[in-house]
Amino acid sequence: MISIQVQQLTKQFGSVVALRGLDLTINPGELFFLLGPSGCGKTTLLRSLAGFYIPEQGRIFFGDEDVTRLAPHKRNTGMMFQSYALWPHMSVAENVAFGLEERKVARAEITRRVGEALESVRMESYAARKPNQLSGGQQQRIALARALVIRPRCLLLDEPLSNLDAKLRLEMRTEIRRVCKEFKLTTVYVTHDQKEALSIADRMAILDGGHILQVGTPREVYKRPVCKTVAHFIGETDFLPGKVVGHEGDGLVVETAVGRFDGIAGDAAHPPAVGAEVTVSIRPECWELQHTPQRHNAIRGFIGEAIYLGEVAQYAFVTGNGTRLKIFERNPRLIDGAARGELFAAVAPEDVVVLTS
Secondary structure (H helix, E strand, O other): OOOEEEEEEEEEEOOEEEEEEEEEEEOOOOEEEEEOOOOOOHHHHHHHHHOOOOOOEEEEEEOOEEOOOOOHHHOOEEEEOOOOOOOOOOOHHHHHHHHHHHOOOOHHHHHHHHHHHHHHOOOHHHOOOOHHHOOHHHHHHHHHHHHHHOOOOEEEEEOOOOOOOHHHHHHHHHHHHHHHHHOOOEEEEEOOOHHHHHHHOOEEEEEEOOEEEEEEOHHHHHHOOOOHHHHHHOOOOEEEEEEEEEEEOOEEEEEEOOEEEEEEEOOOOOOOOOOOEEEEEEOHHHOEEEOOOOOOOEEEEEEEEEEEOOOEEEEEEEEOOOOEEEEEEEOOOOOOHHHOOOEEEEOOHHHOEEEOO
């Protein structure tokens, strides 16, 4: 296992700056995700790690080795692309063996390692087939085996599941995590799929405009985003503009157009001062609908629209001043007659995240 360190990395394409003095540390054996909107720099960073792009400034370390200007084939990284990139005229075993043959590995060793790689992705019985005889999920497993067979120092994945249907994506998420942990691989994974990242990442970084906005575990990033961009990108949320009017212990008191809330600062290192204009972020599933108000953080309103989805109901909750909030109710109980008339929407202070940007 190796760590990956990125120090003050800057990459430009003409006048466009794709990465801006970026710093990042990925721990040995970590399954680390890069997320962000299109054009944020996540694929540029991954390709810089692979050696396909040489940065204008900054350095990249694999462990203690500076690989910033090392050619891709000398970095010993395994890479999986959005397209499977399998040779159609070769068998499954030949596709997996290709990287070893390029490295002039002995034939007996190739046979042994190909067998082990196919077994690790549960595809050993398909060795003689051609790629066009496989399903999309099976082809993806072969691409993963081909990346693993060279025994890479780290694994780089560029939206590897985007061409699969929803059911196969769920299956392959689990498989990729299993294989990465089994082989103790430091893995960097680019995706636009939030659920993918939240379900299997050890940690993740949210990028925007060539900067890293936040690094943390899936729970940390989801529950306590540091800025509005992160809160908006990861999951759904209700935003309420407001002003800080006081402090309550380690928390904040914010006045909004729909009521006063006790909450917490999204960026704990830089909490807003009293009088600061802020935005309150509350996840839809954090609201609790009640017929009588609790003492704190409860607002009055009614359900304007309701969508029943079985395990959850989605409500448009309309407050006294006409503000519409999205509220999710797990195991719905208010979807029928109980939802009529005045209700109160309450939220715990730890689920009220106060953002300054």
